[in-house]
Amino acid sequence: MLAQLPLDEQAILTLAALVMFTSFALLAQSRVVPMIHVFAWQGLLVAITTGLVAFASGKHDLYISALLTLLLKALFIPWLLHRLVTRLGIDRDEHGAEHPATVLLIGALLVIFCYYVAEPIRELSASITRNTIAISMAVVLLGLLMLVSRGKAVAQVVGFMSLENGLFFAAVAATHGMPMVVELGIAFDVLVAAVIFGVFFFHIRDSIDSLDVDQLNRLTEKDQ
Amino acid sequence: MSDWLLALLATLLFVALAPLFAAWVKRVKCWLQNRRAPSLLQPYRDLRRLFAKQVVMAQSASPLFVITPYVIAGATLLAAMVVPFIAVNLPTAAIADVIVLAGFFALARFFLALAGMDVGTAFGGMGSSREMTIAALAEPAMLTAVFTLAMVASSTNLSTVIEHILGQGLVLRPSLLFVLLALVLVGIAETGRIPVDNPATHLELTMIHEAMILEYSGRHLALIEWAAQLKLLIYAVLIVNIFFPWGIATHISATALGVSIAAVCFKLMVLGMLLAVGETVLAKMRLFRVPTFLVLALTLALIGLLSHIILEVG
Numbered sequence: 001m002l003a004q005l006p007l008d009e010q011a012i013l014t015l016a017a018l019v020m021f022t023s024f025a026l027l028a029q030s031r032v033v034p035m036i037h038v039f040a041w042q043g044l045l046v047a048i049t050t051g052l053v054a055f056a057s058g059k060h061d062l063y064i065s066a067l068l069t070l071l072l073k074a075l076f077i078p079w080l081l082h083r084l085v086t087r088l089g090i091d092r093d094e095h096g097a098e099h100p101a102t103v104l105l106i107g108a109l110l111v112i113f114c115y116y117v118a119e120p121i122r123e124l125s126a127s128i129t130r131n132t133i134a135i136s137m138a139v140v141l142l143g144l145l146m147l148v149s150r151g152k153a154v155a156q157v158v159g160f161m162s163l164e165n166g167l168f169f170a171a172v173a174a175t176h177g178m179p180m181v182v183e184l185g186i187a188f189d190v191l192v193a194a195v196i197f198g199v200f201f202f203h204i205r206d207s208i209d210s211l212d213v214d215q216l217n218r219l220t221e222k223d224q
Numbered sequence: 225m226s227d228w229l230l231a232l233l234a235t236l237l238f239v240a241l242a243p244l245f246a247a248w249v250k251r252v253k254c255w256l257q258n259r260r261a262p263s264l265l266q267p268y269r270d271l272r273r274l275f276a277k278q279v280v281m282a283q284s285a286s287p288l289f290v291i292t293p294y295v296i297a298g299a300t301l302l303a304a305m306v307v308p309f310i311a312v313n314l315p316t317a318a319i320a321d322v323i324v325l326a327g328f329f330a331l332a333r334f335f336l337a338l339a340g341m342d343v344g345t346a347f348g349g350m351g352s353s354r355e356m357t358i359a360a361l362a363e364p365a366m367l368t369a370v371f372t373l374a375m376v377a378s379s380t381n382l383s384t385v386i387e388h389i390l391g392q393g394l395v396l397r398p399s400l401l402f403v404l405l406a407l408v409l410v411g412i413a414e415t416g417r418i419p420v421d422n423p424a425t426h427l428e429l430t431m432i433h434e435a436m437i438l439e440y441s442g443r444h445l446a447l448i449e450w451a452a453q454l455k456l457l458i459y460a461v462l463i464v465n466i467f468f469p470w471g472i473a474t475h476i477s478a479t480a481l482g483v484s485i486a487a488v489c490f491k492l493m494v495l496g497m498l499l500a501v502g503e504t505v506l507a508k509m510r511l512f513r514v515p516t517f518l519v520l521a522l523t524l525a526l527i528g529l530l531s532h533i534i535l536e537v538g
Contacts (some may be wrong), residue, residue: 013536014396014398020527060258101515104520105523111527111530135531139424
């Protein structure tokens, strides 16, 4: 039961729930700049949670992961996206899903699905963070839902990055993080991906004169 | 016997403080907007003036129009009795649980919507239709939040819920955090505050609550306004006493009750300030965005329910 846990473990669980909430906020947010801000908050929350897990479990290498997440997910990538959006001149555009209420309810169903999928894993694990496995899976699937439900490239990139947040969170929650080499590699990959996405934004806009990737479905310029 | 007397006194205090709370919110809003605030007693003077005035009624008004203010005031008064204000375990709290509380509000709203349409003016019907749209969306969110509370405390009785939360000391519960946010949103929508409805104007394009009571005058209007102020205070007391119950009297003694009254007044003052700040920094949103606002409240309540099941039970 929750009431018997020490305060730092309660804080981990609360932060995990807040990370899930930021995923829902990303799903609901239709403006680009607030979306990037929510994404930065999610990165910050994941970093704080990782730091707390490091504190509670006594694994010191997790502090490095927490610091990396903070620098990369909460500061650098949001800053990069923000700069790109300003330079592309789309910082006031609406990038929302077509039916935000339906998407939110599908998101709630995904969380229930994750709970049932994670139930057997939870039985096997003895770590204090075993309850957050379902939450981190939900963050992954909510990121996927955001990728699917949005038509604009920037929103999809934010969805992708939030999905990556979920994977990292799952690693921290289930096994107290991956080996340091793997984690550094993934962090570097995400960094490179962010830079390449930035270049792609300009290419997509140059070739189809819009960032609406639904237009990439058509092979010709003419409407059939 | 003394329990019943105390319960009666607590309800009287509750009812008497309702206009004061509304005046306090207004005063803080005035400070924030660089205006001169009216006296804290102004709502009481308004009510006295309205009670003294003659009642003017439309010729087409039916008896329903006449009984509605009394039904609304009665239902809201009963709701105020059920909510623990300064002490838990009072005999009135055992009469009804929080689902009945939602039922009292629904009863009052049903009669208000009927009365809005009764005279047959365009504004009344419009206000009723808007009110019911909002209510239909706010009620699921409210009930989901209530069910989460009930699961946390294993009871739907408000007094038991507060005692449970008080008894476990300082526990960080993600579910209660989300339920708090959901209840704040539902409370804003149900009591008609900014950004859902503006209580300060009669702007015909946007008004909801005011549109339904346009035809009322005299003591009828006074009862409806008092009930609206009471409803605001009920939501405020629900929020402060469920989520921050520290200070509420668990046994009956003069010191415990004194501490409890001081604590609840302090908490309500802080909450009123937060409400006024929120109303100052937010603009009223378009009516067609209100459903999205309430779906957000429902989602928050659902996340609260889910995080209770996922994180707290296992």
